[in-house]
Amino acid sequence: xxxxxxxxxxxxxxxxxxxxxxxxxxxxxxxxxxxxxxxxxxxxxxxxxxxxxxxxxxxxxxxxxxxxxxxxxxxxxxxxxxxxxxxxxxxxxxxxxxxxxxxxxxxxxxxxxxxxxxxxxxxxxxxxxxxxxxxxxxxxxxxxxxxxxxxxxxxxxxxxxxxxxxxxxxxxxxxxxxxxxxxxxxxxxxxxxxxxxxxxxxxxxxxxxxxxxxxxxxxxxxxxxxxxxxxxxxxxxxxxxxxxxxxxxxxxxxxxxxxxxxxxxxxxxxxxxxxxxxxxxxxxxxxxxxxxxxxxxxxxxxxxxxxxxxxxxxxxxxxxxxxxxxxx
Amino acid sequence: xxxxxxxxxxxxxxxxxxxxxxxxxxxxxxxxxxxxxxxxxxxxxxxxxxxxxxxxxxxxxxxxxxxxxxxxxxxxxxxxxxxxxxxxxxxxxxxxxxxxxxxxxxxxxxxxxxxxxxxxxxxxxxxxxxxxxxxxxxxxxxxxxxxxxxxxxxxxxxxxxxxxxxxxxxxxxxxxxxxxxxxxxxxxxxxxxxxxxxxxxxxxxxxxxxxxxxxxxxxxxxxxxxxxxxxxxxxxxxxxxxxxxxxxxxxxxxxxxxxxxxxxxxxxxxxxxxxxxxxxxxxx
Numbered sequence: 330x331x332x333x334x335x336x337x338x339x340x341x342x343x344x345x346x347x348x349x350x351x352x353x354x355x356x357x358x359x360x361x362x363x364x365x366x367x368x369x370x371x372x373x374x375x376x377x378x379x380x381x382x383x384x385x386x387x388x389x390x391x392x393x394x395x396x397x398x399x400x401x402x403x404x405x406x407x408x409x410x411x412x413x414x415x416x417x418x419x420x421x422x423x424x425x426x427x428x429x430x431x432x433x434x435x436x437x438x439x440x441x442x443x444x445x446x447x448x449x450x451x452x453x454x455x456x457x458x459x460x461x462x463x464x465x466x467x468x469x470x471x472x473x474x475x476x477x478x479x480x481x482x483x484x485x486x487x488x489x490x491x492x493x494x495x496x497x498x499x500x501x502x503x504x505x506x507x508x509x510x511x512x513x514x515x516x517x518x519x520x521x522x523x524x525x526x527x528x529x530x531x532x533x534x535x536x537x538x539x540x541x542x543x544x545x546x547x548x549x550x551x552x553x554x555x556x557x558x559x560x561x562x563x564x565x566x567x568x569x570x571x572x573x574x575x576x577x578x579x580x581x582x583x584x585x586x587x588x589x590x591x592x593x594x595x596x597x598x599x600x601x602x603x604x605x606x607x608x609x610x611x612x613x614x615x616x617x618x619x620x621x622x623x624x625x626x627x628x629x630x631x632x633x634x635x636x637x638x639x640x641x642x643x644x645x646x647x648x649x650x651x652x653x654x655x656x657x
Numbered sequence: 658x659x660x661x662x663x664x665x666x667x668x669x670x671x672x673x674x675x676x677x678x679x680x681x682x683x684x685x686x687x688x689x690x691x692x693x694x695x696x697x698x699x700x701x702x703x704x705x706x707x708x709x710x711x712x713x714x715x716x717x718x719x720x721x722x723x724x725x726x727x728x729x730x731x732x733x734x735x736x737x738x739x740x741x742x743x744x745x746x747x748x749x750x751x752x753x754x755x756x757x758x759x760x761x762x763x764x765x766x767x768x769x770x771x772x773x774x775x776x777x778x779x780x781x782x783x784x785x786x787x788x789x790x791x792x793x794x795x796x797x798x799x800x801x802x803x804x805x806x807x808x809x810x811x812x813x814x815x816x817x818x819x820x821x822x823x824x825x826x827x828x829x830x831x832x833x834x835x836x837x838x839x840x841x842x843x844x845x846x847x848x849x850x851x852x853x854x855x856x857x858x859x860x861x862x863x864x865x866x867x868x869x870x871x872x873x874x875x876x877x878x879x880x881x882x883x884x885x886x887x888x889x890x891x892x893x894x895x896x897x898x899x900x901x902x903x904x905x906x907x908x909x910x911x912x913x914x915x916x917x918x919x920x921x922x923x924x925x926x927x928x929x930x931x932x933x934x935x936x937x938x939x940x941x
Binding site for chain 2: 362363364384385386387389391393395397398399400401410411414415459462463465466
């Protein structure tokens with residue numbers, strides 16, 4: 330289910346469609362491709378109306394989460410499929426097709442694999458073949474549906490970097506769908522955040538992280554805690570103490586303050602906005618996450634450099650160094 | 658330290674699944690008693706005639722004609738059943754329509770019906786005064802009592818095999834593969850021919866082999882519609898029955914052995930094609 334919205338994709342950009350499952354991001358991608366049909370609204374490619382065009386004539390490249398390679402064809406035949414499918418008058422010659430397939434195999438760094446079959450390849454290799462197959466037809470826009478969703482963590486990271494490289498080299502306008510915020514923020518020129526069929530925000534990774542348009546966007550982009558706060562004189566107060574957070578215009582009185590784990594700092598209880606006792610702490614990759622239980626029993630997760638250790642049961646105070654307040 | 662033997666031949670590979678001895682013995686005993694022993698007895702009986710004797714039987718014009726009809730019509734019927742069966746399986750699996758379950762169940766009827774009943778039903782339908790036979794007679798086609806009648810009966814009994822072998826594979830077709838083909842610019846027809854059908858070839862071949870084998874061996878449903886005219890519409894199994902009723906056991910066994918030989922070679926050929934196509938289409 331999608332609600333009405335307008336989304337502009339700029340030529341040559343890498344746009345990430347980010348949203349939880351069921352947010353409509355895959356539906357949007359499939360509508361752009363012509364695989365699903367909107368009840369109303371239009372799809373424009375550079376100004377040409379493509380809404381009525383069947384999928385075959387939209388000149389899109391689509392990469393599926395589960396690769397959707399043709400199992401009975403060799404790697405080379407898979408990549409050449411789109412070229413061979415063209416009308417005779419538009420089809421390149423045999424030698425030309427072979428050359429293009431060779432170039433694409435070089436691009437995806439699988440040069441020696443032309444005669445293999447998909448069943449002989451790993452997941453990451455299959456997805457690269459699927460990408461080459463989509464690029465072979467020189468699409469106006471490349472659409473990737475959770476392209477790394479079926480791969481394990483290490484391969485995912487490698488492919489992410491590699492996709493960025495390919496994009497920088499080819500300048501291919503690309504839209505990709507993901508539910509992984511790290512992936513979207515690392516890879517995209519701009520991110521479009523969708524939730525429940527609504528377009529919540531479009532912006533660069535910096536914009537959506539520094540100035541999230543709504544609590545939904547903020548929550549989806551990472552962990553946060555929500556605190557009762559008071560907006561007074563343009564400042565946001567927690568527990569009667571002023572915080573560095575400025576209240577947006579029009580927000581006066583009781584409100585909610587959203588704070589990221591790294592916007593909390595351990596301080597002496599006397600100058601703290603929040604107090605509590607340490608319940609547990611975990612270290613990972615040079616950082617630590619400390620769970621602090623507040624007097625009312627609620628948990629606050631604090632993120633800190635892996636320096637001083639916090640033993641369970643230790644009373645601590647927390648200062649709020651930043652946060653987000655949304656109007657309405 | 659444990660010494661690892663140099664790729665010693667093992668009749669049975671080590672496995673955590675128990676019961677190999679029992680099940681293997683049971684399977685072998687059943688296969689021997691039910692399949693191999695009767696076939697061996699058949700060959701033994703026929704061997705009383707000697708190779709020359711069998712050759713003599715095969716060269717008898719009536720026998721040769723019956724064999725030609727049996728195998729030729731079976732081949733044609735299996736081909737037809739494969740095509741129809743494929744379409745039926747396609748419709749039943751790919752589309753949802755009212756009555757689908759009923760049609761799906763009806764496909765199995767030729768399995769369950771006593772073949773003689775099917776034969777009588779077909780004969781009365783296609784007889785020159787029957788429901789369909791009368792219409793065919795108007796355009797000058799006589800189905801009953803000709804090889805065409807045999808063909809109809811064989812398609813009837815072969816169809817379920819063709820349907821049931823391809824149906825699960827059609828159900829497994831990945832919708833995304835078809836969509837991928839479409840996004841690459843392929844028309845529906847091209848997607849069908851180059852993407853959807855090739856992986857189904859091995860299953861279609863299996864269905865063809867089963868329908869063919871069933872057609873060659875069929876007796877009950879054919880003899881009523883065939884008319885059984887020597888040299889025209891007499892099938893080899895009927896000839897065997899005739900020989901038996903004339904107490905020519907060796908002659909009957911000889912025809913049976915020839916049928917066995919041809920069937921074996923045909924099925925072997927189909928299996929080889931199948932093995933090749935499986936490799937070709939990536940089912941290794």
